[in-house]
Amino acid sequence: MTHDVHRGGLLDHQALAWVVLAVALLFTFATWQHFDAARAHHDQDRFMRAAEKQRNILTNRIHDYEQVLRGGAALFAAGGVPSRSEWRTYVDELDLERSLPGILATGFALMVPPEAKAAHEQSVRAEGFPDYAIVPPGERAMLSSIVYIEPFSGRNLRAFGYDMYSEPTRREAMDRARDSGQPALSRKVTLVQETRTGVQPGFLIYFPVYRSGQPIDTVAARRAALLGFVYSPFRAYDLLDGVFDTPTQILEIELFDGGASPENLLYATEGATRDARLMTEMKLEVGGNIWVARFRSSERYESLEGIMQPTMVLVGGVALDFLLFSVLYMNARHRRKMRISAAKLAQSLDSYKALVENIPGAVFRCEVGSPAPLRRLSSGIAPLTGEASERFLSGDVSYQELIHPDDRAAVAEAVAEAVAKRSTYNVEYRIKARDGFTRWVSERGQVSSDAAGRAQWLDGVVLDITERKAAEIMIRDLAFNDTLTGLPNRRLLLDRLEQQLAASGRAGRHGALLFIDMDNFKTVNDTLGHAAGDQVLVEVAARLLASVRESDTVARLGGDEFVVVIGNLGNTAEAAKAEAAELGDKILLKLSQPYRLGAHLHNSTPSIGITTFCGHHVSAGQLLRRADQAMYRAKSAGRHQVKFYEEDTAPAVRVA
Numbered sequence: 001m002t003h004d005v006h007r008g009g010l011l012d013h014q015a016l017a018w019v020v021l022a023v024a025l026l027f028t029f030a031t032w033q034h035f036d037a038a039r040a041h042h043d044q045d046r047f048m049r050a051a052e053k054q055r056n057i058l059t060n061r062i063h064d065y066e067q068v069l070r071g072g073a074a075l076f077a078a079g080g081v082p083s084r085s086e087w088r089t090y091v092d093e094l095d096l097e098r099s100l101p102g103i104l105a106t107g108f109a110l111m112v113p114p115e116a117k118a119a120h121e122q123s124v125r126a127e128g129f130p131d132y133a134i135v136p137p138g139e140r141a142m143l144s145s146i147v148y149i150e151p152f153s154g155r156n157l158r159a160f161g162y163d164m165y166s167e168p169t170r171r172e173a174m175d176r177a178r179d180s181g182q183p184a185l186s187r188k189v190t191l192v193q194e195t196r197t198g199v200q201p202g203f204l205i206y207f208p209v210y211r212s213g214q215p216i217d218t219v220a221a222r223r224a225a226l227l228g229f230v231y232s233p234f235r236a237y238d239l240l241d242g243v244f245d246t247p248t249q250i251l252e253i254e255l256f257d258g259g260a261s262p263e264n265l266l267y268a269t270e271g272a273t274r275d276a277r278l279m280t281e282m283k284l285e286v287g288g289n290i291w292v293a294r295f296r297s298s299e300r301y302e303s304l305e306g307i308m309q310p311t312m313v314l315v316g317g318v319a320l321d322f323l324l325f326s327v328l329y330m331n332a333r334h335r336r337k338m339r340i341s342a343a344k345l346a347q348s349l350d351s352y353k354a355l356v357e358n359i360p361g362a363v364f365r366c367e368v369g370s371p372a373p374l375r376r377l378s379s380g381i382a383p384l385t386g387e388a389s390e391r392f393l394s395g396d397v398s399y400q401e402l403i404h405p406d407d408r409a410a411v412a413e414a415v416a417e418a419v420a421k422r423s424t425y426n427v428e429y430r431i432k433a434r435d436g437f438t439r440w441v442s443e444r445g446q447v448s449s450d451a452a453g454r455a456q457w458l459d460g461v462v463l464d465i466t467e468r469k470a471a472e473i474m475i476r477d478l479a480f481n482d483t484l485t486g487l488p489n490r491r492l493l494l495d496r497l498e499q500q501l502a503a504s505g506r507a508g509r510h511g512a513l514l515f516i517d518m519d520n521f522k523t524v525n526d527t528l529g530h531a532a533g534d535q536v537l538v539e540v541a542a543r544l545l546a547s548v549r550e551s552d553t554v555a556r557l558g559g560d561e562f563v564v565v566i567g568n569l570g571n572t573a574e575a576a577k578a579e580a581a582e583l584g585d586k587i588l589l590k591l592s593q594p595y596r597l598g599a600h601l602h603n604s605t606p607s608i609g610i611t612t613f614c615g616h617h618v619s620a621g622q623l624l625r626r627a628d629q630a631m632y633r634a635k636s637a638g639r640h641q642v643k644f645y646e647e648d649t650a651p652a653v654r655v656a
């Protein structure tokens, strides 16, 4: 019988673990990609919202500054040109440093036609500024002068009297403000307030102030009515550092005046630009000017926010995939080992069964107890008993009843002793088979105990030993019996003689030993042949047996020599000798009768020597020698007669 260890449940296959790993890795990868895409989308949204927020903050702040300038212009409209102190009061009250930090100054630049320049300078000098002059000096078609600037201190003093209209960039913004009547933000400039160190890009916002009462509904009217400009200069970094949420965590910002090129860079949160993962540019219209804000995702934002979650999904997912794989793989390996073990077990069980079924004889297991039901019995019982094993197992046939009645007790005793000692037993007995034939069997058994030490099982084997028994009997016969006549041989005779001597000693009864030798037997062989001689010897044995009681012994020592041992001859030596002599005569007579050899009648006689005994005073060997001597005396005396051993006294010896 074969067992396929490769078959089994789906979970038994290590390949499944690999398939699951592949699918799980694919799933993890897909999930990671999904998360990554979602995360990127989320990052992009968050980035764009942050960028828009910063843009709005900036435009709102610029708008706030414009409002400040509008307020300043309104001061002129309400009460004409304010005095220096009124301007200072106005600006102080705005508390710009706290409410709108980043503004460098708030001032007023007066437009001065060339012809009014000298008078203008005179009037300002008269206010207590003797060194006042419009700078730069020189002739120009139109001049302007910063006459008010607050706070009027520090680097702002450098701007006092400066003609912004003389500088093209500023003039362009001033003209734009004048013509539009709206705030105008200049292109990038270097403010006159800058010193040599720490120079920052700057810009200015102008708001036109027209002479009150003059029409300003057309460009030409506005040009004609222009009085000057309320304005504010801004240092870009001083302003914008406070405007943007710094650090923004998410964004890096660059601000360009006009197109996004290095020469237009107004402000940057980082020193050097780099390739960011996310980047966007937005145009801002501020004061009639176009700024470009470039927003990039910050390194911090990219490293933490954007990557961690999908990476964790990927790493965690792959770890879980391999965990699942290892569990499935180990499980499959374990199950496979179990299957191999089970197959091996089944194979060894098959081998065991085959072994049991092929053992000559029957293997059995029965419960210990009375009754002792058979639980297993191999088919080898059938040749022994003629009954199939199933008949015994079902209880239809009782094995006990097949045991020879004379042997049942011995078998029961052997088993009971083994059960008591929890040991083995070995017993030989006869069973009567269904065909009526009696077989000798050998039963070997072993008693096993349960965990509590109680005898539980009786396991054993029953072997057919009929042939062995027959051989044993034959060997015994060969050893102790004469093959020609079947009579006990010398060895058995001596054995029985010893027993007889002992018995005679115990009982105090006499016995006698008769040594019989046929006369001139050689001539039978020589004249009639060996086979005829054998025939005579067999006939002699038969006549001897017929002459004595069954309890007496007739033996053949070899050749033509026979011995007869008789017991219970009486209590006295005389009576015994008389009786022995009587038997000797009887045998002499019987053996002297003619022997029929086919058609031929052969005459032969014996010579007989007798010795008697009582008890074990003389050994068996000595007795034999004594009788032998007596027999030789008979031979010497002429054969065909009975002689007693010399020391014995024969009451009556007759010679036939």
Ligand SMILES: Nc1nc2c(ncn2[C@@H]2O[C@H](COP(=O)(O)OP(=O)(O)OP(=O)(O)O)[C@@H](O)[C@H]2O)c(=O)[nH]1
Pocket: 484, 517, 518, 519, 520, 521, 522, 523, 525, 529, 530, 531, 532, 533, 534, 537, 558, 559, 560, 635, 639
């Ligand atoms: N046929 C036969 N002859 C045997 C057997 N055993 C011995 N003999 C013969 O028996 C004879 C015995 O002779 P002995 O007893 O020595 O002499 P005998 O001829 O009997 O003469 P006496 O004993 O002196 O009277 C021998 O010739 C043996 O060969 C046997 O089993 N069968």
